[in-house]
Amino acid sequence: MNDTLQEGALDGLRVLDLSRVLAGPWAGQLLADLGADVVKIERPGVGDDTRAWGPPWLKGADGEATAESAYFLSANRNKRSVTIDLGHPDGQRLVRQLASKADVLLENFKVGGLSQYGLDYASLKSLNPRLVYCSITGFGQTGPYAPRAGYDFLIQGMGGLMSLTGRADRTEGGGPLKVGVALTDIMTGLYATVAIQAALARRERTGQGQHIDLALLDVQIASLANQAANYLVGGVVPKRMGNAHPSIVPYQDFPTADGHMIIAVGNDNQFANFCQALGRSEWASDERFSRNPHRVKHRDELIALIRNVTVSRTTGEWIAVMEAAGVPCGPINSLDKVFADPHVQSRSMRIDMPHPLSKNVGLVANPIRMSESPVQYRQSPPTLGEHTGEVLQGWLDLDTTEIDDLRLKRVV
Numbered sequence: 001m002n003d004t005l006q007e008g009a010l011d012g013l014r015v016l017d018l019s020r021v022l023a024g025p026w027a028g029q030l031l032a033d034l035g036a037d038v039v040k041i042e043r044p045g046v047g048d049d050t051r052a053w054g055p056p057w058l059k060g061a062d063g064e065a066t067a068e069s070a071y072f073l074s075a076n077r078n079k080r081s082v083t084i085d086l087g088h089p090d091g092q093r094l095v096r097q098l099a100s101k102a103d104v105l106l107e108n109f110k111v112g113g114l115s116q117y118g119l120d121y122a123s124l125k126s127l128n129p130r131l132v133y134c135s136i137t138g139f140g141q142t143g144p145y146a147p148r149a150g151y152d153f154l155i156q157g158m159g160g161l162m163s164l165t166g167r168a169d170r171t172e173g174g175g176p177l178k179v180g181v182a183l184t185d186i187m188t189g190l191y192a193t194v195a196i197q198a199a200l201a202r203r204e205r206t207g208q209g210q211h212i213d214l215a216l217l218d219v220q221i222a223s224l225a226n227q228a229a230n231y232l233v234g235g236v237v238p239k240r241m242g243n244a245h246p247s248i249v250p251y252q253d254f255p256t257a258d259g260h261m262i263i264a265v266g267n268d269n270q271f272a273n274f275c276q277a278l279g280r281s282e283w284a285s286d287e288r289f290s291r292n293p294h295r296v297k298h299r300d301e302l303i304a305l306i307r308n309v310t311v312s313r314t315t316g317e318w319i320a321v322m323e324a325a326g327v328p329c330g331p332i333n334s335l336d337k338v339f340a341d342p343h344v345q346s347r348s349m350r351i352d353m354p355h356p357l358s359k360n361v362g363l364v365a366n367p368i369r370m371s372e373s374p375v376q377y378r379q380s381p382p383t384l385g386e387h388t389g390e391v392l393q394g395w396l397d398l399d400t401t402e403i404d405d406l407r408l409k410r411v412v
Contacts, residue, residue: 008035009373013200014395016098017041017079018107018114020048022152022182023216024136025075026189028106031196032078033366033375036104039391040076040382041095044083044410047384048072058358066357073361073381077353080379080387083412090411092117094392100127101395104196108136111146121211131209132199134192140215150216152182159184159220164227167242176240188219249295249302250274253332254310261315263306264328268292277325278309353380388412 013036017028025040025048032038042048054069085091096118099105105124107114114120121133135141138150156162156178166177195212203209221228227238230246238246243262245251250271253260265271268291272284283289283305288298295302310318315331322329333341339350348365355361366375392398392412406412 006376007373008033008376009370011035011373013037013104014102015039015104015106016095016102018095018105018109018119019136020108021050022075022185023188023192024106024108024134025050026186027134027136027192027196028079029075029077030189030193030366031104032379033368033377035373035376038079039098039102039387039395040079040081041086041098042081042083042384044085044385044412047081047083048076050075051384058355058361060358068355068357068361068381068383073363076381077363078377078379079382080391081382081385082388082391083385084388085411086117086119088409088411090406090409092119094396094406094411095119096124096127097396098391099124099131102128102131103200104132104134106134106136106192106196110149111137111141125209125211129208130203132196132203132212133209134196134212134214136188136192136214136216138216140218141213145217152185152216153178155184155216155220159217160224160228161220164224164238164240166240168240171242174240184216184220184223187223188214188216191219191222244299244303247296248292249299250306252303254307256310256313256315256318258314260332261310261318262330262332263322264330266328270327271295273325274322274327277321277327278306280305280309351377353377355380356383356386385412 010031013031015028015031015036015038017024017038017040019025019028028038028040040048050072051067051069053071055065056070057065058068058070058073060066084094086095099119107119112120115123121131121135124131124133137146138155139145139148156165157176161184162176162178165179167174169175192212192214195214199210199212227246230236230238243252248266250263250265253262263274265274271289271292272281275281275284283302287294289295289302313321319329319331331337338344344350349367351363351365352360353363361380363381368375389400389403392403392406393400398406403412
């Protein structure tokens with residue numbers, strides 16, 4: 001953590017975060033890391049769904065598990081938590097008042113879900129024309145699937161990612177696999193953050209906010225990148241290839257004497273260096289392998305030859321040899337090895353923050369490095385409703401009597 005807090009890049013920006021689970025909260029956390037004041041609206045007594053998505057749970061000072069899940073902690077740093085019952089008319093009124101003071105609103109309710117509360121974009125736009133209102137759904141605000149609920153796993157399947165992930169069907173362990181993290185949610189959170197900042201930049205010129213419609217399915221398809229282009233340009237449906245690359249060889253994992261390593265040869269010069277490091281320099285002049293298109297064509301022959309050599313040394317030995325030869329190479333690390341890696345440690349990718357229920361909570365750092373307005377870690381992921389009174393006083397100028405009355409009516 002930084003000892004002296006500097007002004008963040010988004011300092012002064014007010015974000016009302018009505019989202020739950022991962023995609024919306026990820027965008028909210030990123031905006032908060034960059035300096036925005038992000039107020040997370042949660043259901044009284046329950047909160048964000050992910051608060052219950054454990055184990056593992058944060059351990060308290062006594063070593064016993066608390067009610068804070070690791071999942072929730074991963075996506076809600078630097079936010080303030082306010083509990084409001086959206087089903088209560090006074091709760092709806094409070095959120096409308098907060099939205100009238102906000103620059104950005106994030107939500108991931110089903111299409112039309114907030115209109116019953118008068119909290120949809122059309123309703124709030126009339127109160128705050130400058131509001132940037134970002135809706136995140138599984139399938140978007142339009143189209144035949146718009147009413148459906150969307151979850152990352154489902155979208156990875158429908159959006160084509162699982163058709164590309166996993167070993168080929170006719171190999172051992174073949175079949176579709178999802179990515180090991182909710183990658184579609186994460187990418188949607190990143191796209192949301194980009195869209196919000198673009199809308200804010202336009203607002204600076206025009207004075208007008210706007211509605212952002214982000215769909216997990218759209219994001220997943222857009223993120224297929226070269227694989228989608230391979231189909232659209234080449235007309236051939238890409239297949240699962242395990243860890244191999246459809247257009248580059250060798251670019252995959254290889255067995256070693258004590259495990260596996262990754263070789264990522266990106267051009268013909270690197271391949272020549274790779275062959276020399278293996279002690280097989282003659283492969284670089286072999287017509288089957290000398291150029292990448294030829295290596296792709298003769299993939300099976302070359303991979304078999306390489307595998308016969310790589311098993312002769314340990315992963316560590318090969319990495320040392322390949323690094324000396326300028327060949328991109330690395331291990332396949334488990335997370336304990338990731339966070340023990342000296343380079344990862346030098347980049348401070350783990351942070352520890354004090355937490356109301358524990359001495360410290362370990363979190364993954366934000367990867368953005370900015371020279372003049374660095375990311376700040378101001379607030380650990382909040383406990384449920386931790387800042388309700390503070391925000392209602394600061395944003396809405398409510399006094400303690402009014403807040404106590406709202407508590408008595410179980411609005412907050």
